[in-house]
Amino acid sequence: MTFTAPSPDGAELRSQHTIAVDEPAGRAIRVGLDVGGTKIDAVAVDRSGDIVGRHRRPTGWGDDAVVDSITQAVAALAAENGLSLASIGSVGVGIPGVVDVETGRVLHAVNLGVESLDLAGRASAALGIPFRIENDVKAAALGAAVLRGATGSMAYLNLGTGVAAGIVLDGRIRRGARGTAGEVGHISVDPNGRLCGCGQRGCIETLCGGGALAKAWGRPGALPVADILDAADAGDPTAIALRADLHHGAAAAVRVLVLSADVETVVIGGGLTALGARLDEGIRAALRTEAEASPFMRSLHLDERIEILATGSPAAAFGAALVGAAVPEKEIVFHG
Ligand SMILES: [Zn+2]
Structure with a gap:
C-alpha cells in the first residue's frame, strides 16, 4: 500500500515511513x-x-x-x-x-x-x-508533521517531565548517527546552573523540564508547574525566578532547533502545554526580549515560528x- 498523509491543503507529505509497501490481503x-x-x-x-x-x-x-x-x-x-x-x-x-x-x-x-x-x-x-x-x-x-500537512521542515519540542525534540526534515525523522538528534534538553546553557539528572549543570531541561522545576520548587502539589505560575502571579520571588527559567529554557530550545536544523516551525507539545497561554505567551516574550540586541536574531522572527499542539491531539x-x-x-x- 502507499500510506499517504491526510492533509488539509491537499499537500502530501511522504516520509521514510510513508513508502509503498506490500500489504497483506485484508490487513488495511x-x-x-x-x-x-x-x-x-x-x-x-x-x-x-x-x-x-x-x-x-x-x-x-x-x-x-x-x-x-x-x-x-x-x-x-x-x-x-x-x-x-x-x-x-x-x-x-x-x-x-x-x-x-x-x-x-x-x-x-x-x-x-x-x-x-x-x-x-x-x-x-x-x-x-x-x-x-x-x-x-x-x-x-512525525505525527505532528503529517497532521499539519506540512511539506517542509519542523521540530517537535516536548515539554513534559523531561525535555526532548524530534526533527522532521523533508518529511523524514532526523535520527542522526547515533539516534541522539533532537536531544536538546541536555544542552547546557549555564555551567553554573542546577545539576541535571544527566550529570551536567544548567541543561535546558533543568530550566524548563517539569520534573526539574518541581524539584527546584520543592513544595507538594499535584501540578507543581501550575503552582509555580500561580505563586509567581501572586509575587513569590522564588516562583518568579522559576517562571523566568521555564520561559527562557524553552526559548533556548527553540533557538537551538532553528539555528542547528533551520526548521521553519517548532511545534510545542507535552504535558506543560496544559498551562496554555501562560506557557505560549511567556516563551514568545522571552524569544522577543532575548533577540532585542541582535539584528540577526530579530530577523529570524522566532516568536512567530512556534505553535502549541492542541490539547488531546x-x-x-x-x-x-x-x-x-x-x-x-x-x-x-x-x-x-
Ligand atoms: Zn542534562
Missing part, C-alpha cells in the same frame, strides 16, 4: 500507540490515513505489565471499533526511553519500570501482528501508526 488497518508514564493512547488508521478509532487505558509498570497493557490496548481498540485483529497490518509504538529501532527493544524506560525489554518480539508473539517501536518524541514529531499515536507502517529501506531495496 494500521494501529499506533503512544505509551506514556501513566496512559496509553491508541489509534486505528485506515488505508486513506484517517483515524477510525481511538482508545485510552492506563499503562502497566514493569516488563510484563507494559507488554500486557499494550496488547490489551490493541485488543480493546479493535473490539470497540468493530475491527478484527486480522484486519490490523501493523502496530507502531512510541515509547519513552532508548529504543533500538532495528530490534524493537526498549532500554532504560525508567518511568515505565523497564530496563531492557524485547517489546516488539513479545507483543508480536502475543497478537500475531508485526510491531515496530520508536522513541515517543520522534514518533510524535492524537499526533503521538498517529505518528506511531506511521512508524508501524514502515518497512526498513534495505527491505525496500531487496524487494525493489
